[in-house]
Amino acid sequence: MTRRRVGQSRPPTLALLLAGLAVAFFALPFVGILWRMPWSRVGSVLGDQAVREALRVSLETSVLAAVVSLALGVPLAWVLAQFDFPGRSIVRALSTLSMVLPPVVGGVALFFSFGRRGLFGQYLDRWFGIRLPFTTAGVVVAQVFVAMPFLVLTVEAALRQVDPRFGDAARTLGGSRWTVFRRVTLPAVRPALIAGLVLSWARALGEFGATITFAGNLPGRTQTMPLATYLALESDPESALVLSLALIAVSFAVLLGLRDRWLGAPSGRTSVAAP
Secondary structure (H helix, E strand, O other): OEEEEOOOOOOOHHHHHHHHHHHHHHHHHHHHHHHHOOHHHHHHHHOOHHHHHHHHHHHHHHHHHHHHHHHHHHHHHHHHHHOOOOOHHHHHHHHHHHHOOOHHHHHHHHHHHHOOOOOOHHHHHHHHOOOOOOOHHHHHHHHHHHHHHHHHHHHHHHHHHOOHHHHHHHHHOOOOHHHHHHHHHHHHOHHHHHHHHHHHHHHHHOOOHHHHHHOOOOOOOOOOHHHHHHHHHHHOHHHHHHHHHHHHHHHHHHHHHHHHHHOOOOHHHOEEEEO
């Protein structure tokens, strides 16, 4: 058995052509934005108080949503990946359903569940005085609802690939189940954990439908950058272009910076076994 370096040979012409078309499909919409960008107005638009407030709300809520997704999603992914129990397939489908639902439908579901007169929201209001709709906390709830499945799927897939013999060896040395999970399992899936966290954050940052349905569009309180962009598109398309570019730049910079740092080496430095 020999070993070859991945990424050193030239791909087939057809695959290269189709891959190029895929890249063009992803790139052309952003090129269109750059082409129509009113560069002379970038400073004035981004300096507007309402825009700064929308950016602040977006960053604060998306980071909180990512943290909540991490705290709840990792244990869920661990249970789904490592333990067999009745109804596991139903739980898995339920925990990822919001990925394929129209976001507005997710917002409607949240509203009739956690609204003041919703199934659970009425008790939150009556017993604890907690009202989620049209609040900043409601924005976070909506973002977690649509973003956490990305982390769950990514981490669960990685956990299924972890060799169970490492955990068994740690337990024979006296490690508790929690210690094994914290000291053995989590480091083994660290790249996938970071990937899932970044994906969930990016999804939360760009969330629109569930947010506007459940939390509304209140400036300085629930108005995020996607909502501000949509509002600007109706009255000032040039401002909408500037806001779109700002969101694209933030998301692209984070994804580009984190990928090579935490998701492993480029494929050209990875070796695989070949017969």
